[in-house]
Amino acid sequence: MGSIKTTVLLAVLCLLLVSEVGMLMVEAQKQDCETKCAFRCSKSWKPKMCHKTCNTCCQRCNDGCVPPGPTANRDVCPCYAQMKTHGNRYKCP
Numbered sequence: 732m733g734s735i736k737t738t739v740l741l742a743v744l745c746l747l748l749v750s751e752v753g754m755l756m757v758e759a760q761k762q763d764c765e766t767k768c769a770f771r772c773s774k775s776w777k778p779k780m781c782h783k784t785c786n787t788c789c790q791r792c793n794d795g796c797v798p799p800g801p802t803a804n805r806d807v808c809p810c811y812a813q814m815k816t817h818g819n820r821y822k823c824p
Contacts, residue, residue, distance in 0.1 A: 763795055767797035771803075774802070
């Protein structure tokens with residue numbers, strides 16, 4: 732009886748640990764997106780709008796890829812490059 736309780740307790744603790752590690756990874760990716768997008772939008776004529784849409788695109792792509800540089804080729808990040816608006820225009824700057 733005691734070993735069952737111990738096993739259940741260990742399983743719950745493992746699940747909590749796994750979920751906590753996942754949250755840390757998401758937070759790290761979010762910070763990484765912000766840094767990449769700040770550089771990507773550094774020469775934009777609408778930097779706030781650029782930064783907002785870039786962060787959205789970066790977070791939607793599971794790889795967190797943002798093309799390097801303010802005017803780099805979109806082909807470097809396929810997920811980022813393929814997102815379109817409802818008007819069929821490129822969503823990501």
